Amino acid sequence: MTRVLLVGPPGAGKGTQAVALSERLAVPHISTGDLFRTHVGNETPLGQEAKRYMDAGELVPDSVTNEMVRERLEEPDAKAGFLLDGFPRNTKQADELGDMLAAQNMQLDAVIELKVSEDQLVERLLARGRSDDTEDVIRRRQQVYREETAPLLEYYANILVTVDGVGEVDEVSQRVVDGLGTQS
Known part of the structure; x- marks a missing residue:
């Protein structure tokens, strides 16, 4: 079981967890944040397009993100498996991911949900000490997650x-590996 999506x-x-699990499972960790940084840093056409939105303070459209992920999943090291982190963020992107994988005769093996109570999340994020991490901002991000990303849990309920x-x-990595073992 090597094609895994991490949500939470x-x-x-x-x-x-993505870094730790990527090593343990011997598959590449594919993070949309890393893809954005690489494309923008290398000034690829997709990176230049993403940068225009980012510089304007807007969200990068799904079409750009989808294309970055599609290209990355077609690279040789992702053929044997991968760990996706930050994509898909919504069910529309999940449909797109399904199409990308189907085009390569692949599918996701499992979706791992990292479950942590909201109060613990707020405590963790406040402890990081970032200036933009106020309790109100953190709770708003949690609300956005519940509205936009949490529907993926139902979308992928069977895996x-x-x-x-x-x-x-x-400890958490071991729980994930154990959970993957019960899936196969």
Whole structure:
């Protein structure tokens, strides 16, 4: 089981777990944040298009994000598997991902939900000490997650593995690996 999507609210530890799990599962960690930075930094046509939106303070449209992900999934190292982090963010992107994978005769093996209570998330994010991480802003981000991204849990219900996201990095990683083992 190597084609995995990681979901969870902001502060659930997706980025941290993605790095640890990528190593344990020997598959590339594909993060939309990293894709944006790479494309913008290398001034690719997609990067230039994304930068125009970002500079204007607007969200990069799904069409640009989808194309970045499509290109990345076609790279040789992603053929044997991958760990997606930050994509899809909504069911429309999930439909697009399904089409991308179907075109390569692939499908997702599992969707891992990192479950952490909202109060714990707020506590974690406040502890980071970032100036933009006020409690109101954090709770607003949680609300946006519930509205836009949480519907993916139902969308992927047949391959969903919910894991307790509280604990040491290695503990949580082991829970994910164990959860994947029960899927196969």
